[in-house]
Amino acid sequence: MDTYKRPSQLFRNMSAKIASIPMVMTALVIFVGCTVWTITYSFTGSRLLPKLKWVGMKQYDRLFDTNRWVISIDNIIIYGICSLILSLTIGFILAALLDRKIRFENTFRSIFLYPFALSFIVTGLVWQWILNPQFGIQHVVREAGFLSFSFAPLQSNEYVIFGVLIAGIWQGSGLIMALMLAGLRGIDEDIWKATRIDGIPLWKTYIVVIIPMMRPVFVTALVLIASGIVRVYDLIVAQTNGGPGISSEVPAKYVYDKMFLSQNLGQGFAASTVMLLTVLVILIPWAYLEFGGRKQNG
Amino acid sequence: MADTDMATDFTGDHGPKPKKSISGRNIMLYGTLIVFAIYYLLPLYVMVVTSLKGMPEIRLGNIFAPPVEITFQPWVKAWSEACTGLNCDGLSRGFFNSVKILIPSVAISIVIASINGYALANWRFKGADVFFTILIFGAFIPYQVMIYPIVIILREMGLYGSIWGLVMVHTIFGMPILTLLFRNYFTSLPQELFKAARVDGAGFWGVFFKIMVPMSLPIFVVAMILQVTGIWNDFLFGVIYTKPASYPMTVQLNNIVNSVQGVKEYNVNMAATILTGLVPLVIYFVSGKLFVRGIAAGAVKG
Numbered sequence: 001m002d003t004y005k006r007p008s009q010l011f012r013n014m015s016a017k018i019a020s021i022p023m024v025m026t027a028l029v030i031f032v033g034c035t036v037w038t039i040t041y042s043f044t045g046s047r048l049l050p051k052l053k054w055v056g057m058k059q060y061d062r063l064f065d066t067n068r069w070v071i072s073i074d075n076i077i078i079y080g081i082c083s084l085i086l087s088l089t090i091g092f093i094l095a096a097l098l099d100r101k102i103r104f105e106n107t108f109r110s111i112f113l114y115p116f117a118l119s120f121i122v123t124g125l126v127w128q129w130i131l132n133p134q135f136g137i138q139h140v141v142r143e144a145g146f147l148s149f150s151f152a153p154l155q156s157n158e159y160v161i162f163g164v165l166i167a168g169i170w171q172g173s174g175l176i177m178a179l180m181l182a183g184l185r186g187i188d189e190d191i192w193k194a195t196r197i198d199g200i201p202l203w204k205t206y207i208v209v210i211i212p213m214m215r216p217v218f219v220t221a222l223v224l225i226a227s228g229i230v231r232v233y234d235l236i237v238a239q240t241n242g243g244p245g246i247s248s249e250v251p252a253k254y255v256y257d258k259m260f261l262s263q264n265l266g267q268g269f270a271a272s273t274v275m276l277l278t279v280l281v282i283l284i285p286w287a288y289l290e291f292g293g294r295k296q297n298g
Numbered sequence: 299m300a301d302t303d304m305a306t307d308f309t310g311d312h313g314p315k316p317k318k319s320i321s322g323r324n325i326m327l328y329g330t331l332i333v334f335a336i337y338y339l340l341p342l343y344v345m346v347v348t349s350l351k352g353m354p355e356i357r358l359g360n361i362f363a364p365p366v367e368i369t370f371q372p373w374v375k376a377w378s379e380a381c382t383g384l385n386c387d388g389l390s391r392g393f394f395n396s397v398k399i400l401i402p403s404v405a406i407s408i409v410i411a412s413i414n415g416y417a418l419a420n421w422r423f424k425g426a427d428v429f430f431t432i433l434i435f436g437a438f439i440p441y442q443v444m445i446y447p448i449v450i451i452l453r454e455m456g457l458y459g460s461i462w463g464l465v466m467v468h469t470i471f472g473m474p475i476l477t478l479l480f481r482n483y484f485t486s487l488p489q490e491l492f493k494a495a496r497v498d499g500a501g502f503w504g505v506f507f508k509i510m511v512p513m514s515l516p517i518f519v520v521a522m523i524l525q526v527t528g529i530w531n532d533f534l535f536g537v538i539y540t541k542p543a544s545y546p547m548t549v550q551l552n553n554i555v556n557s558v559q560g561v562k563e564y565n566v567n568m569a570a571t572i573l574t575g576l577v578p579l580v581i582y583f584v585s586g587k588l589f590v591r592g593i594a595a596g597a598v599k600g
Contacts, residue, residue: 012423015421015502015503016417016421016422016423017423019413019414019502020414020417022414022469023410023414023417023430023473023477024429026436026470027429027430027432027433027436030444030470031432031435031436031439032432034443034444035439035443035444037447038444050446090334093330097330097331100327102327102328102331108331111338111339113582113590114338114342114579114583115341117527117575117582118531118575118578118579119532119533119548119574119575120533121531121533121548121551122551122571122574122575123341125551125552125556125567126341126571129345129348129361129567129568130344132361135357135360136361139360139361140360140361140362170337170341231440231441233533233534234548237533238533238556241556251442252440252442255442256534256538259445272443275442276439276443279438279439283435
């Protein structure tokens with residue numbers, strides 16, 4: 001009996017354990033294993049092939065000495081901040097407007113959300129065409145008589161990232177609108193009634209009462225947008241391919257190009273490790289707040 | 299939702315006076331909504347209009363003008379003649395590659411994730427939560443950190459460059475969100491059902507196939523919508539893990555439009571762009587509320 005009981009502990013729930021093998025393998029081999037592998041090899045001088053030839057922090061030194069990487073970081077910071085502010089603002093305003101018991105709510109909602117179904121490649125290509133200085137908006141306005149009108153963000157070193165931003169917001173803000181709308185719908189009708197009885201003006205109700213109540217929705221939206229920003233890659237490839245020159249390069253593209261085009265694996269590993277660190281800096285405080293808060297509640 | 303709103307409107311317990319349809323506030327409200335609607339609709343309109351024009355008309359006219367002479371030639375060319383490098387068989391190749399990638403990826407990822415979710419919801423074993431936490435964290439790790447070691451793994455398995463390698467990658471990266479989706483759904487089902495089935499002698503697989511799957515068809519549809527749009531729209535994995543001959547549609551589209559050789563044919567480019575966007579668009583408009591539920595599922599943490 002004794003010898004029977006011991007293995008039974010291990011083999012208990014056996015089917016569930018076997019069924020979870022893909023999950024366990026993914027978690028351990030891919031998410032943990034591959035990440036650790038890349039971090040480890042970022043300290044090596046790997047070029048065409050990964051080699052364990054240690055070079056310490058040299059890859060990182062070189063990374064931050066590279067103009068293209070510095071520009072990539074600048075771009076992603078500008079893009080990130082603008083995209084956070086704009087997505088949250090537009091998303092909230094649209095949701096608030098839709099929540100005002102309007103007609104054609106479903107139509108408007110479908111219109112605001114459909115770009116989210118499209119890929120970044122499609123998004124980038126359409127906006128590349130609309131922003132084309134020879135045929136697009138600039139051309140149309142000039143034809144209308146405003147000959148000195150100039151609007152060619154994709155051809156400008158300084159403003160190219162804002163051209164990308166227009167496309168990015170177009171694609172992603174509908175999702176934030178949908179989240180916010182769900183949040184607004186979850187707010188009790190009594191709260192609206194109470195503020196109306198107290199005579200609080202509508203705009204003030206939103207800022208003082210509603211937005212604080214929707215904190216969890218804002219946090220979720222924030223995390224979603226932020227984790228999307230770090231990944232920006234396809235949009236750039238389709239819309240500008242990093243150009244003009246290197247003015248719209250982003251970190252994810254740097255990693256891809258170093259790993260698969262210029263056979264400089266070490267640089268790619270170091271750059272992707274920096275990307276990971278950035279995400280952790282955002283993620284860990286959030287997870288801490290999220291799970292710390294839950295413990296207090298429960 | 300709309301119905302209940304209507305009902306409260308009629309009873310009139312809020313909204314102090316009968317609604318005037320044209321008031322300053324309403325003009326502001328609808329005005330803002332319409333301005334935004336134009337911003338969101340403009341690209342779709344421009345895509346369609348451009349794709350129906352001939353090149354001479356594009357060179358002379360403006361991109362917002364409707365076509366004077368409608369032609370479907372750009373669509374035909376985009377589908378079957380446009381060139382990427384040496385191949386001149388149009389986007390059709392990419393379309394069929396994408397379909398070949400899509401079907402097994404969606405099927406396998408959903409099967410695996412639903413079983414994972416089920417095991418996590420009903421058969422929790424020691425340590426399961428640790429793996430699940432890693433999995434959810436993994437959803438936030440930038441793909442760039444993992445792509446190269448995965449190349450090595452696939453190469454060792456002999457799958458690098460093949461469609462099956464890409465299927466595996468899609469299964470892996472779809473797993474966090476799908477597992478979460480299924481786990482949350484199965485947890486929300488009444489536990490009595492599970493217990494009753496257990497008392498009747500059903501085992502792990504018995505309960506899954508006889509109780510869980512039949513009761514969860516909506517969530518399977520949500521998962522499908524999520525995966526079909528996600529995998530169809532993927533670019534990064536397609537470009538890394540497949541060879542040019544089996545590039546998915548997005549990669550091929552980008553190669554056609556952004557190719558530096560030859561004269562740019564904007565009408566063909568836009569036709570190709572619509573063609574690539576068509577599958578997710580159709581899914582979006584057909585599925586309606588389920589689509590919203592799918593994307594919201596990613597946001598709602600359990």
